């Protein structure tokens with residue numbers, strides 16, 4: 812669907828920054844909060860820097876932000892734009 816199937820099978824896209832990272836270096840993020848049921852699921856992935864960043868936020872806030880941004884429900888461009896807007900809104904409070 813996206814690009815060539817055999818070329819980058821081992822790399823995934825970080826949902827936060829959009830970078831391509833090796834799957835082995837990525838952190839799985841399941842927005843459904845249920846890692847054990849893997850059937851018909853596409854896991855979201857985060858690169859290490861973003862994962863570390865997100866983990867400084869309360870988990871609840873992360874869920875809310877990802878959900879509000881439309882993780883898994885909208886195209887990547889829209890998601891990333893919303894995600895950045897929401898994240899920036901958060902950090903401006905500091």
Ligand SMILES: [Zn+2]
Nearest residue numbers: 825828858861
């Ligand atoms: Zn990232």
